[in-house]
Amino acid sequence: MRYVEHIKINRKLSINELITLMGKIGVMGCGRLSRAVDILEEMIKDKDCKVFFGQAGAMIPGGMRNIISGFIKDDFVDVFVTTGATLTHDLIEALGYRYEIGRYDVDDVKLYKKGKDRMWDSYMPNKAYESLEDFFEKYWDEFSSCKKINALVWKIGSKLKDKNSVLFNCYKKKIPVFCPAIADSGIGLMIWGRKARGKKIFIDAFDDMNDIIDIAWTSKKSGVFYIGGGVPKNFIQQAMQVSPKKSGLGVQITTDKAEFGGSSGASLKEGISWGKMSHKGKFVDVYLDATIALPLIYGALKEKGL
Amino acid sequence: MRYVEHIKINRKLSINELITLMGKIGVMGCGRLSRAVDILEEMIKDKDCKVFFGQAGAMIPGGMRNIISGFIKDDFVDVFVTTGATLTHDLIEALGYRYEIGRYDVDDVKLYKKGKDRMWDSYMPNKAYESLEDFFEKYWDEFSSCKKINALVWKIGSKLKDKNSVLFNCYKKKIPVFCPAIADSGIGLMIWGRKARGKKIFIDAFDDMNDIIDIAWTSKKSGVFYIGGGVPKNFIQQAMQVSPKKSGLGVQITTDKAEFGGSSGASLKEGISWGKMSHKGKFVDVYLDATIALPLIYGALKEKGL
Amino acid sequence: MRYVEHIKINRKLSINELITLMGKIGVMGCGRLSRAVDILEEMIKDKDCKVFFGQAGAMIPGGMRNIISGFIKDDFVDVFVTTGATLTHDLIEALGYRYEIGRYDVDDVKLYKKGKDRMWDSYMPNKAYESLEDFFEKYWDEFSSCKKINALVWKIGSKLKDKNSVLFNCYKKKIPVFCPAIADSGIGLMIWGRKARGKKIFIDAFDDMNDIIDIAWTSKKSGVFYIGGGVPKNFIQQAMQVSPKKSGLGVQITTDKAEFGGSSGASLKEGISWGKMSHKGKFVDVYLDATIALPLIYGALKEKGL
Amino acid sequence: MRYVEHIKINRKLSINELITLMGKIGVMGCGRLSRAVDILEEMIKDKDCKVFFGQAGAMIPGGMRNIISGFIKDDFVDVFVTTGATLTHDLIEALGYRYEIGRYDVDDVKLYKKGKDRMWDSYMPNKAYESLEDFFEKYWDEFSSCKKINALVWKIGSKLKDKNSVLFNCYKKKIPVFCPAIADSGIGLMIWGRKARGKKIFIDAFDDMNDIIDIAWTSKKSGVFYIGGGVPKNFIQQAMQVSPKKSGLGVQITTDKAEFGGSSGASLKEGISWGKMSHKGKFVDVYLDATIALPLIYGALKEKGL
Secondary structure, three states, X not given: OOEOOOOOOOOOOEHHHHXXXXXXXXXXXXXXXXXXXXXXXXXXXXXXXEEEEEEOOOOOOOOOHHHHHHHHHOOOOOEEEEOHHHXXXXXXXXXXXXXXXXXXXOOHHHHHHHOEEEEOOEEEEOOHHHHHHHHHHHOHXXXXXXXXXXXXXXXXXXXXXXXXXXXXXXXXXXXXEEOOOOOOOHHHHHHHHHHHOOOOOOOEOOHHHHHHHHHHHHOOEEEEEEEOOHHHHHHHHHHHHOOOOOEEEEEEEXXXXXXXXXXXXXXXXXXXXXXXXXXXXXXXXXXXXXXXXXXXXXXXHHHOOO | OOEOOOOXXXXXXXXXXXXXXXXXXXXXXXXXXXXXXXXXXXXXXXXXXXXXXXXXXXXXXXXXXXXXXXXXXXXOOOEEEEOHHHHHHHHHHHOOOOOEEOOOOOOHHHHHHHOEEEEOOEEEEOOHHHHHHHHHHHOHHHHOOOOOHHHHHHHHHXXXXXXXXXXXXXXXXXOOEEOOOOOOOHHHHHHHHHHHOOOOOOOEOOHHHHHHHHHHHHOOEEEEEEEOXXXXXXXXXXXXXXXXXXXXXXXXXXXXXXXXXXXXXOOOOXXXXXXXXXXXXXXXXXXXXXXXXXXXXXXHHHHOOO | OOEOOOOOXXXXXXXXXXXXXXXXXXXXXXXXXXXXXXXXXXXHHOOOEXXXXXXXXXXXXXXXXXHHHHHHHOOOOOEEEEOHHXXXXXXXXXXXXXXXXXXXXXXXXXXXXXXXXXXXXXXXXXXXXXXXXXXXXXXXXXXXXXXXXXXXXXXXXXXXXXXXXXXXXXXXXXOOEEOOOOOOOHHHHHHHHHHHOOOOOOOEOXXXXXXXXXXXXXXXXXEEEEEOOHHXXXXXXXXXXXXXXXXXXEEEEEOOOHHHOOOOOOOOOXXXXXXXXXXXXXXXXXXXXXXHHHHHHHHHHHHOXX | OOEOOOOOOOOOOEHHHHHHHHHXXXXXXXXXXXXXXXXXXXXXXOOOEEEEEXXXXXXXXXOOXXXXXXXXXXXXXXXXXEOHHHHHHHHHHHOOOOOEEOOOOOOHHHHXXXXXXXXXXXXXXXXXXXXXXXXXXXXXXXXXXXXXXXXXXHHHHHOOOOOOOHHHHHHHHOOOEEOOOOOOOHHHHXXXXXXXXXXXXXXXXXXXXXXXXXXXXXXXXXXXXXXOOHHHHXXXXXXXXXOOOOEEEEEEEEOOOHHHOOXXXXXXXXXXXXXOEEEXXXXXXXXXXXXXHHHHHHHHHHHOOO
16 A cells, blocks of 8 residues: 655755655646656666657647657657647748747737737747748759658658757657648648649658558557647557557546547557557556646656656 | 526427527527537528538447438538548448447456457447458459549448448538548558558548648638547638638537647637638537537437428 | 447437437447436436435526426425525526626626626626625515524525526425535625624524435435536535435536546546445436536426426 | 747756746746746735635645645745635544555445545545544534634644644644535534534534635735635635725636636636726636646745745
8 A cells, every 4th residue: 555645845846856756646647747757767768669659739839849859859759640730830930930929818800910820829920831832842842752741751851950840850860750641731731732733742641551550560569658639649559559569658648538439538548458558558648738748747757867 | 688598498399499498598508509500500501601521539439420421411511521530430330330338447458358449438349340351352443543532432432331321421422521641540551451461552642632622712601510629620620721711600519628729629719810710700619528419419400401 | 238329310309309319329428418317217206215416507697597496396306405606696586687698708897897797608797786685684684593504595585486496496395405605605795794794693504414414314215416516516425425325326417527536526436435325326427518418308307207 | 029939958957947938938838837836926925915725626635735734834825715625634634544545447346345435546544534533522622612614623723733734734824714615524524423412513604704805805915826616716706706905816726617607617817707806917727737736836936935
């Protein structure tokens, strides 16, 4: 039997000191957050374990760009699966734009007239689409030579000079990036626009599956780390399902709920029934805003010397 | 000024009689649900208005298959955007399997051993994958001749005889189906498996964009109806964004929340800032379990004679 | 094994016909809602079963007044536990005021200046406090003779002529009303105001406990029905805990979540560990907006002839 | 215009260094959390500002006892309003019991047989009720001489020697404690049990209102800090409503939602319409698990030298 040990703060604490105290509580949200750090530490430290990072949600307009890049730069993850929106949001900053601190209780008609695209209380400058056009125009020959989504993503990353960019760092570190629904994004729109004007590019909708499943199949062990749900989570879970080695370590940060039956809110444990997760794995679901979870987790991992 | 009129039930009420009473309350969840029916009625009745239906979440394991098919069969919608999971779940029933009524608080290891894939409290028989294999084997020549995702989806539908199937009805009624992340599904796995064994199929990841944007571009008016968020919602919103005619009517059924900044939980009103929604549109966000919302909405629409 | 039977709607359905179809689905939200009606039917029909109804949340500004009164008038419940806010909201309508259909995205300063007290998108006229003052002034002698909270509540109800009033109907049907936190309400303010001006009233903070626990103790069987959580739910659960007969039937409608550890979001099943709920009871937690759940449930029960 | 500055962590960070970086993001959850610390700092530092702390939820079984006691010991708050459950949970630890780290997915019948009362994944030993009985027996003469709830609470605190106890510290620091629904708790049960056996105690249900409203009325300024909603939040808001000085600073940590209309989920801004909050106040609603929010906020405040 272990007992709840109440957190006592009587001096300046570092992030990891706090996370460690939370682990002594062991229950509710703080216990789960601490357990998430432990499980992530285990999967990162284990050289035989491939770490699959699935990320959805407006993390870059929410200030998490350096943290996500940090996971890449520090070799914390081996595979990155994300949404077209995240890649577009990252590219927009790499092209020199920034997200503005705004409000959610505003007149959206006024924002429209000012060219500010709202994501809750963060605004993206609509003018960024013009720079996206120029960027795709400039590198179109190289982009249109790509045959797979992940090849295109790396190619885009290779053209960037922004050292904080997720795209740039994935390219530089040769971390495979999967984005099955890339058509559903600003990047997709750039490709649509060119195809509509008669330009050619042939990217297969299914070829990336082979690459991610190969990694899952050939890994000695695997761990999963999910921020939000959606396609990124499910695409990794699916790779686990068809691989002989199930995921034995898992961390999920979510604000969705299991009781409505969707994949985004499903507990990691549910994946056992499908053959996605290992029967004796260590999993934790953390019900927490990812813009708060990510800095705490990354800060704690760095402080542990990873 | 309008006042809240409390619902009074002193006789047997039909669904639409109840929804109408909810409209007299006008506030909170019941007011929103009633307003959703009114807005849907308006978009369906207006012959100039194209209705885009975006659906995510485990609706078919949740018993909503006939309702979704009903929306298709009754010409309530002009475009259907969904997840690969929904298409796979539908196909599995068309191949003769059924979802089992289960529990969520179970031993997932035992379920795994029994071949039951759990989605909250609904179980899918894992054996269904074998029939999927046979089905894809049988029709591979035709499937592999498809060049677009929406063509493949219709081709799959054309092979089914199940009159309740969403796939069958979309094919029969020639309702375009978009599924940008189809690789992320059981159907995707069937294609991956064949490609991995050297079979050929070339489906472009971006070509469907042209089709949905064309429909949005050439519509005199448009309306949107979202169940859940994810790629289906965003893919429609994106088509609206690049079209000159913004969506003037919108209904969203969601259990997600706006305050975490993601697209799934974003209010329809937020879309105004992006140029996705019309400045003077009628929109309603309904915070409700879709397995309860869908039968009420569909039942009310049918009763209104639509 | 029971299978999910998809809802098919091809004719005008009554509320209970729909709820019955939802029961054939058996899973997710619609399955739970249908099960809730079955469990409520069982507890209401069983003459040996005392039904404890705990209700929190702004149900009267949300249009649920007649439904709640209906539960009382129709002898569906034996004990009513609620918040001071609900009693005050009911009294305000009994005094001739109404709730206005408003908006949630408004300038609250403007509302303040117009004397409109906002509850999400429903407004209460601030002037109602003046009528509350008059009402308490008029009947103060009688009110101040009460020794228990439940006696005061009945006394208030006895002065009303509004046949739709919850207070009036509880008095008329002699349904005991418990409201442990009555001080935390507009009614509480009326009493505070008079005490502050030197008037006398002595109402014991603990005496009502005896009455509710007596009812729980002497019941052959008991059932619980919770709308929202808070004090009303916990006060009933506590009465069950100290009684030899635990609650064997339970329905909870909630939008709260279990994972944060509070009583409001706790599953009914958790009550077994405390000795509040019976080991073999039938319980269901329904995750649903109560302004949608209540009319559906009440309508179905009425249609079943209860 | 201020822009989102992405958090960069390249060295060991203290809690407040992280919170300060979150403030530079300025949007979404992390921006709100940082703003909460700033607003709390302002209300604590301002000697003219009375700080009203309303706390609901199972914070003590969740490991937050020392943090809550810390807010009291450090003179961060002037008034404490809580639930009977929190006071009982605190008393149980003061009597020598501890909360056990458990699981939520367990057989509650087994827990019942082992005498473990579950709150999500934290267990309370049911035997604690025996010590509560002894404690109330021992001090009954003094307890039964109390005429107000807040006097009883201080009296209980005066009998404790546990320096980490919330009850002990409120007594020692002479921080008024309000608990309108104290009957709804284990402490309430102890009093009920004695009254049922013929012992006498007369505690008025309304007298405490005078005390809290007096503090609100005579404060030059006031600030509010809410953890969870329920009666504690509403009881403070009500005191603000009837006082001439509205609350100009406010922080709310909640996992509830505004759209269902209840007081617990209502935004602080809504309080402006009621005359509870100041027209030009600084308020922030933080959507966050309180077991994560509290240590971060308290740690940051301490590090700032408060």
